[in-house]
Amino acid sequence: MPDIGLLNGEFMPLRHARVSIEDRGFQFGDGVYEVVRTYGGVPFQLDAHLERLERSADAIGLSMPIPSAQWKEWVGEGVARAGYPECKVYVQVTRGVAPRDHLFPHKTTPTIVMSVREMRPLDPVLCQSGVVVMTMDDLRWGRCDIKSLNLLPNVLARQRASEAGAFEAILLRGEMVTEGAVSNIMMVCGGRVITPLEGVQILSGVTRRFVLSLARKAGIPVEERNVDLKELRRAEEVFLTGTTIEVLPVVRIDDVPVGSGQPGLLTKRLRTFFLEQIAR
Ligand code: PDD
Numbered sequence: 001m002p003d004i005g006l007l008n009g010e011f012m013p014l015r016h017a018r019v020s021i022e023d024r025g026f027q028f029g030d031g032v033y034e035v036v037r038t039y040g041g042v043p044f045q046l047d048a049h050l051e052r053l054e055r056s057a058d059a060i061g062l063s064m065p066i067p068s069a070q071w072k073e074w075v076g077e078g079v080a081r082a083g084y085p086e087c088k089v090y091v092q093v094t095r096g097v098a099p100r101d102h103l104f105p106h107k108t109t110p111t112i113v114m115s116v117r118e119m120r121p122l123d124p125v126l127c128q129s130g131v132v133v134m135t136m137d138d139l140r141w142g143r144c145d146i147k148s149l150n151l152l153p154n155v156l157a158r159q160r161a162s163e164a165g166a167f168e169a170i171l172l173r174g175e176m177v178t179e180g181a182v183s184n185i186m187m188v189c190g191g192r193v194i195t196p197l198e199g200v201q202i203l204s205g206v207t208r209r210f211v212l213s214l215a216r217k218a219g220i221p222v223e224e225r226n227v228d229l230k231e232l233r234r235a236e237e238v239f240l241t242g243t244t245i246e247v248l249p250v251v252r253i254d255d256v257p258v259g260s261g262q263p264g265l266l267t268k269r270l271r272t273f274f275l276e277q278i279a280r
Pocket residue numbers: 035154179180181182183184203204205206207208241242243244
């Protein structure tokens with residue numbers, strides 16, 4: 001049973017997992033999610049992902065129907081059942097199935113779903129040579145710290161970037177850089193790693209935090225503060241972080257090369273630290 005689905009506590013082949021068309025996740029995007037990957041078959045930073053899931057649910061007034069111990073058991077079992085060398089685990093909780101009405105339903109059981117698929121590593125050529133990104137307006141709402149199902153602006157941004165030949169969209173509120181459509185962004189200036197501050201305008205990335213802690217441990221100064229586009233364009237190095245992309249160098253922003261136009265030294269060092277930690 002390779003691709004695994006879990007629907008309200010019941011495991012099944014992914015293709016058999018079906019939810020109602022009246023699920024509020026489907027009709028309103030009324031729910032929250034997480035994406036977790038495994039390394040060596042072990043879910044990476046699962047506690048941090050589950051904490052964020054809980055925070056996101058709380059923030060939309062959805063009480064998490066199950067404790068994190070139950071999630072851990074399901075994730076472990078899903079990964080074991082799938083049996084892939086590495087897995088990508090998607091978990092989602094919605095406000096449940098109810099006749100369509102914007103108001104919260106009085107008595108509805110949240111819908112819990114999980115999928116486990118094979119995690120294929122990112123193309124090693126991209127990791128070595130770096131990627132191009134495209135800047136555009138951040139059209140999202142005012143609570144980007146919540147990992148909600150409402151991803152239309154992210155979807156449109158990433159699609160637009162992809163159609164323009166870029167790997168990722170970099171989102172801007174006026175001149176301020178927020179993050180990527182599916183990643184956080186960091187730059188290197190004068191030997192310091194600088195990244196937009198946590199707050200309502202960005203998702204507090206699990207990989208972001210992990211990479212910042214690696215940098216601090218390695219004695220690399222870190223600054224979390226507002227970043228504007230001019231600074232980003234002048235940065236010596238730029239890289240993205242995220243569950244699926246790890247630490248990924250950026251070599252061009254729109255038409256402007258980053259630094260020398262090659263992945264930077266500090267970015268490569270951080271990527272190596274990251275991979276070393278994972279290997280442990
Ligand atoms: N997205 N910012 C946004 C908007 C994201 O969607 C993501 C991840 C990140 C990075 O967060 P983390 O390091 O916790 O993966 C930042 C996931 C992978 C997704 O939606 O598929």
